[in-house]
Amino acid sequence: MTSTDEATTGRQQRADARRNAAAILDAATRCLARDPDASINEIAKAAGVGRVTLYGHFDTRATLVGAVVDRAMQDAEAALSAVDLSGDPVDALRRLIDATWTITNRYGALVVAAERTLPGGEMEAAHEAPRARAERLLERGRAEGRFRDDLPVSWLVTMLHTATHAASAAVYAGEMAAEDAPRAIAATMLGLLTPPGGVVPDPRG
Structure with missing residues (x-):
């Protein structure tokens, strides 16, 4: 085999x-x-490759789940960065919840798989950008008197992500229809975020 043939073969193998x-x-x-x-067997079969080939790219199931989550979070960040979070913070929160649920529901039980498979640190790292976006919105809402200021913002953001993941698990378990999830999340968060003594806004606006 000539060096040209070897180079061509190498390029083909990489492709x-x-x-x-x-x-x-x-x-x-x-x-x-x-x-x-x-299982790995099911995934390999769906991909049209053997287990050896799959393990050649992803040495464990957890590594594969992590790679899928990374790609899903990249897609989510691209979509969520386009959400208009200006104007009334309550309206902005509703829009953020709707957009976040659209992405979460698109990936279905992947959220459940990630929580079962990945260490807590990896899940936290994957949510850094969404958390920062939600924190900025909640801070603005507090400054404008629309959201309560007697609880840490970090706790409120954690509750937002917890409610979203809980909704995903409920939909997977058949306890909730997917189309009802955004309202449930919004109702939960607006009930929590409304300053004490205030009127809780309608979750659907």
Whole structure:
């Protein structure tokens, strides 16, 4: 084999490897969105590769779940960064919740899979950008007197993400319809965020 042939073969192998990795990520996303306990065998079969090939790219199931979550969070950040958070903080919060739920529901049971598989530190790191966005909105709402200021903002943001993940788990378990989740999340958060003695806004505006 000539050096040119070897170079061509090397490029082809790298291209094949990239396609396999992308196919595995796509298949893992689909499988985990349906079933948070989807096995490596199921994911490999859906990707059209063998276990050896899958493990050549992702050495453990946790590594694969982490890679799927990373890609999902990149998609989420692109979508959420486009949400208009100006104007009345309550209206902005409703829009943020609606957009966040659209992304969360798109990935279905992946949220459940991530919580079951990844260490807490990895989940926290994955949510850094969404947390920072929510913190800025809540801080502005507090400054404008729309949100309570007697609880730490970090706690309130944690409750927002907890409510969102709880809704995802409830939808997966069949306890709630997906279309009802944004209202449930908004009702929960507005009840919590409204200053003591204030009138809780309608969750749907």
